[in-house]
Amino acid sequence: MNQASLRHREILSVAPAIARLIERSHELSTPFLLIDPARLRSNLHQLRAAFPGADVFYAVKANPHPGVLQILAEEGCGFEISSDGELDLVEATGRPTPLLSSNPIKAPGFIRRAARAGVLAFAVDSPDELRKIAFEAPGAAVYVRLLVDNSGSEWPLARKYGVGPAEAVELLVRAADLGLRPFGTTFHVGSQCRLSASWDAALAVSAEVWNDAARHDLCLGFLSIGGGFPVQHTRVIPSLEEIGDVVQRAIADRFPSGVQVTLEPGRAVVGDAALLGASVIGKARRGEEHWIYLDVGVFNGLMETIEGFSYEVSALASGPTAPVVLAGPSCDSVDVIAESVALPDLEIGDRVYFLNAGAYTLAYASCFNGWPPPEVHFLDRADETR
Numbered sequence: 001m002n003q004a005s006l007r008h009r010e011i012l013s014v015a016p017a018i019a020r021l022i023e024r025s026h027e028l029s030t031p032f033l034l035i036d037p038a039r040l041r042s043n044l045h046q047l048r049a050a051f052p053g054a055d056v057f058y059a060v061k062a063n064p065h066p067g068v069l070q071i072l073a074e075e076g077c078g079f080e081i082s083s084d085g086e087l088d089l090v091e092a093t094g095r096p097t098p099l100l101s102s103n104p105i106k107a108p109g110f111i112r113r114a115a116r117a118g119v120l121a122f123a124v125d126s127p128d129e130l131r132k133i134a135f136e137a138p139g140a141a142v143y144v145r146l147l148v149d150n151s152g153s154e155w156p157l158a159r160k161y162g163v164g165p166a167e168a169v170e171l172l173v174r175a176a177d178l179g180l181r182p183f184g185t186t187f188h189v190g191s192q193c194r195l196s197a198s199w200d201a202a203l204a205v206s207a208e209v210w211n212d213a214a215r216h217d218l219c220l221g222f223l224s225i226g227g228g229f230p231v232q233h234t235r236v237i238p239s240l241e242e243i244g245d246v247v248q249r250a251i252a253d254r255f256p257s258g259v260q261v262t263l264e265p266g267r268a269v270v271g272d273a274a275l276l277g278a279s280v281i282g283k284a285r286r287g288e289e290h291w292i293y294l295d296v297g298v299f300n301g302l303m304e305t306i307e308g309f310s311y312e313v314s315a316l317a318s319g320p321t322a323p324v325v326l327a328g329p330s331c332d333s334v335d336v337i338a339e340s341v342a343l344p345d346l347e348i349g350d351r352v353y354f355l356n357a358g359a360y361t362l363a364y365a366s367c368f369n370g371w372p373p374p375e376v377h378f379l380d381r382a383d384e385t386r
């Protein structure tokens with residue numbers, strides 16, 4: 001198991017937007033997820049500014065809360081969906097929104113329904129998926145998921161999906177033979193990707209496919225650069241502007257003018273728009289180790305910590321810090337959030353905050369052992385940070 005290296009941040013040094021969330025959360029019972037709608041909107045605006053002209057499709061799986069989808073729908077954001085459940089959620093916003101389906105493996109019934117609901121195009125990475133789409137959604141547009149290097153990412157997504165350039169071109173040719181519309185390509189550099197060069201390398205692979213496709217008389221127009229845009233936690237990350245510059249340069253150098261660029265951000269839209277709050281429910285000394293138990297753990301909100309994902313945590317308590325093992329509330333021994341995190345002395349009932357925890361927390365949370373997922377709250381409009 002990869003160990004998460006959480007880092008304590010003094011409550012006095014948190015960013016003003018986070019301090020405001022903490023201040024507004026005192027009345028809430030834990031665990032909670034307090035979301036800042038203004039931050040959601042400004043994250044979307046920042047993405048649009050960093051990638052001018054690109055279409056943005058929010059990856060619903062990052063945080064599918066209806067309130068989040070409503071705000072993004074109001075902003076005219078598109079949605080990337082891959083299941084009936086996600087389509088239900090998007091339809092419940094009551095707004096017509098552009099839709100994309102980027103999981104290369106989809107259930108047949110979903111494909112049929114999504115095509116009727118107006119999904120623009122479907123991702124593929126296998127002949128079987130092409131046949132399925134040709135049957136369920138004749139004439140649909142398809143784009144190929146490419147296998148790209150995920151080594152700069154903290155939550156890699158390679159291996160499970162994606163094909164190399166030669167196979168990609170074969171799939172596009174075969175799509176045309178099946179009466180489908182060969183539309184373009186997509187990739188995912190891995191979630192929380194800390195290397196802007198990963199997008200450059202992935203665009204080089206994409207360009208190889210586009211050039212080869214042109215030799216087969218296929219005219220592609222849709223270039224998705226996936227998700228993976230990082231959120232500030234404990235490590236240095238490139239800014240969206242830096243990634244945007246790298247991407248724009250790569251596209252100008254390697255692609256025909258007028259390609260439609262698409263982003264599928266999940267984490268970068270919601271990650272730093274929410275605060276996760278927990279309470280200390282127990283303490284124990286085990287040999288040399290001090291253990292602190294919270295009412296939130298890997299099963300009801302902090303799933304990403306099992307793969308070594310590193311949040312900043314803050315506590316209202318002050319004073320000198322000492323290393324503790326931070327654990328969730330369930331009986332399962334997997335439910336350890338971090339093996340060693342330096343925290344001030346905490347008492348039962350004290351609050352611990354996980355900063356920038358809006359993405360992949362709620363969505364993964366179960367009720368295992370009777371511990372509920374964080375309750376979701378939104379800052380009132382009057383309270384929103386600007």
Ligand SMILES: *Cc1c(COP(=O)(O)O)cnc(C)c1O
Nearest residue numbers: 059102191227228264265266267
């Ligand atoms: C999960 C996912 C995304 C979003 O990834 P982030 O790292 O949250 O930006 C985008 N596209 C696809 C196909 C995904 O599976």
